[in-house]
Amino acid sequence: MTKTITLGQFIIERQADFPYAKGELSRLLRDIGIAAKIVNREVNKAGLMDILGQAGSTNIQGESQQKLDVYADQQFIAALKSGGECCIVASEENEEIIRLDSDISKNAKYIVAIDPLDGSSNIDVNVPVGTIFSIYRRRTASGPATLHDVLQKGTEQVAAGYIIYGSSTMLVYTTGKGVNGFTLDPSIGEFCLSHPNLKIPETGTLYSINEGNYVHFPQGVKDYIKYCQVEDAATRRPYASRYIGSMVADIHRNLIKGGIFIYPVTSSAPNGKLRLVYECNPMAFIIEQAGGKATNGSSRILDLDVYELHQRAPIFIGSKAMVSVAEQFMQNTYERI
Ligand code: P6P
Secondary structure: OOOOOEHHHHHHHHHHOOOOOOOOHHHHHHHHHHHHHHHHHHHHHHHHOOOOOEEEEEEEOOOEEEEEEEEHHHHHHHHHHOOOEEEEEEOOOOOEEEEEOOOOOOOOOEEEEEEEEOHHHHHHHHHOOOEEEEEOOOOOOOOOOHHHHHHHHHHHEEEEEEEOOOEEEEEEEOOOOOOEEEEOOOOOOOOEEOOOOOOOOOOOOEEEOOOOHHHHHHOOOOOHHHHHHOOOOOOOOOOOOOOOHHHHHHHHHHHHHHOOOEEEOOOOOOOOOHHHHHHHHHHHHHHOOOEEEOOOOOEEEEEEEOOOOOEEEEEEEEHHHHHHHHHHOOOOOOOOO
């Protein structure tokens, strides 16, 4: 019987990794874990509550907000506000940054960027959805934090993680020293270490892309998809297409089994669809820490300049060998044997 290690115990034990930390990041991760359990409770009974369906409002993206989107956004902001370790929340659901300027928060040293409920259009059909978060140190030493504190490159993240509300609920995160996964045990209401030191397989046979957009893809993406579909038993196992339409679920599957997830530019989305600050950067940090790769087809996601809060970026993310081949097609340098 292996010893149960809860998220809280793990965070405290790993605090030794940060000898100069005074516990703020640990408490911030704890606050996120608490909100995740509350959101999980509502996601799990969404079909039974008057919480499904359109909230009537629309978010900054112009997307109709599902009531659970709004609920999740409120829960994470409330947890961060009461925890006092975060001075600004940048959320997909809010056009502007949310400054937490209470006495205990206004001088807090951390910034949280979050997609409170990614893939929420899948809620009504019981497909896994997720929360994605990214944590930065503020750039200004004190006083009211500003957007300048938020718009930092992905390389500046101190932590990143996601929660996947699926057949089980998992919290996966990194602080730059590897990736660990925790599964929620409903019988004790705790996230318990279930996937220590997660590593993505060097290669794989799953490719994940919305082929409904095929005609709108750049030629390199079209060529890569054809490469994936070629039966070439002599050199590699046939690939399989898997696309859930929920970024957290697609990337989590690839983290466990190996694979590549691509959301490229299309003629209707010239900068891609996914958001750099609270979707691409945190997922890129996690996958790189697990030994994988994340680029925009040519440049490392984490190195991209961040110039606006809801900036979009194309993303090729997953097993290192697969992303590298996809990049060769994007740069038309693939050596056909
Ligand atoms: P499409 C969900 O709406 C989301 O933001 C991601 O979770 C997902 O990967 C992507 O959009 C799906 O987009 O255009 O394929 O429906």
